[in-house]
Structure formats: structure tokens, C-alpha cells
Amino acid sequence: MAGEQLKPVATGLLLLNFCMYIIVAAIGGWALNKAINHGFVIGPDLVLPAHFAPIYFPMGNAATGFFVVFALIASVVGGASAIAGFQHIRTWDADSLPSAASIAIVAWTLTLLAMGLACKEMEKHIRNARLKTMEAFLIILSATQLFYIFAIHGASTIRRRI
Known part of the structure; x- marks a missing residue:
């Protein structure tokens, strides 16, 4: 069957995306932990600074907080998308396609949003190596997640024609 030819492609992209989403989550968790640890405590006699931002990250620029979140x-x-995708690839039938495709599309749109914030952060110039790695991974993920969506939809389209 022609749809079976796309199964290894979808599997490879799914594994790649899953690993990259785990790395992005780990780096983002590190950044969030560092921001929480280096935040300041607001006591009864402490006033807020003039330009206080509730999403403040000490290791980047003004876009870093939104980008990390x-x-x-x-x-x-994206991790949830990978779990649904593993189920779809395991069964590889039309019944599991809607759930895998819908969560994959949601993950892709959120990845595009994070990629847009990564581009804004790159425009501001001040960032460290870990944030640069996370930016690069999100840019790559925005493409590979789209190719994964095409792979699982292409297989279902081929199957319907036959």
C-alpha cells in the first residue's frame, strides 16, 4: 500500500520532534528556574521598580520572558502530540488520524508562536548560548512539525484514493 511508504518518514520525524521538544522543555525549565531563583522578594517596605515586569528573566532581553513561557x-x-502520534503510527488507521493530526496542528501553531518570539529575541541581540540553542530548535521544529503533519495527512490521502 502506498500509505505504508510514508510510515517510516512519519516515524522518523515524530522521534526527531519528540527529542527536540524534550530538549526545548529542559532548557526552558532551566531558564524559568533561574528566573525564579534570581527574582526579588516584595516585602512590606520594598517598592516595585519603575519598570517592573512580572515576567523578568536575568539572562536575556525584554522578549526572553515571553519567549521562554x-x-x-x-x-x-508537542510532547502530547508525540504521544498521540505514536499511537497513530502504531495503529496506522483512519480512526487514530484525527486526534494525532489535530494535536499536531495545535503543537505546530504554538511552535510558530514561540518561533516568532524567538525571532523578536534575536532582534534584541542580548542572549546567552542556551537561549540561542532553544531558538534554533524552535525554528527547526516549526519546519519538521509541519513536515510530520504533511506525512500523516499524505498517507491518509493516498489511502483514500486506492
Whole structure:
């Protein structure tokens, strides 16, 4: 069957995406932990600074807080997408396709949002090596997640024609 030819492609992309989403979640978790540890305590006699931002990260620029938060959300949804994708690849039938495809599309759109914030962070220039790694992974994930969606949809389209 022609749809079976796309199964190894979808499997490879799914494994690649899953590993990359885990790495993005780990780096994002590190950044969030560092931001929490280096935040300041607001006591009864302490006033807020003039330009206080509730999403403040000491290791980047003004876009880092939003970038890390949305990257974490995208990586968690991407991990859920991988779990649904593993189930779909295991069964490889039309019954499991809608759930795998819908969560994959949601993960892709959130990844695109995080990638847009990564581009904004790159424009601001001040960032460390870990944030650069997370930016690169999200840019790559925005493409590989789209190719994964095409692979699972292409297989179902081929199957319907036959």
C-alpha cells in the first residue's frame, strides 16, 4: 500500500520532534528556574521598580520572558502530540488520524508562536548560548512539525484514493 511508504518518514520525524521538544522543555525549565531563583522578594517596605515586569528573566532581553513561557507551552503540547502520534503510527488507521493530526496542528501553531518570539529575541541581540540553542530548535521544529503533519495527512490521502 502506498500509505505504508510514508510510515517510516512519519516515524522518523515524530522521534526527531519528540527529542527536540524534550530538549526545548529542559532548557526552558532551566531558564524559568533561574528566573525564579534570581527574582526579588516584595516585602512590606520594598517598592516595585519603575519598570517592573512580572515576567523578568536575568539572562536575556525584554522578549526572553515571553519567549521562554511560550516555548515551554509549545514543548508540552508537542510532547502530547508525540504521544498521540505514536499511537497513530502504531495503529496506522483512519480512526487514530484525527486526534494525532489535530494535536499536531495545535503543537505546530504554538511552535510558530514561540518561533516568532524567538525571532523578536534575536532582534534584541542580548542572549546567552542556551537561549540561542532553544531558538534554533524552535525554528527547526516549526519546519519538521509541519513536515510530520504533511506525512500523516499524505498517507491518509493516498489511502483514500486506492
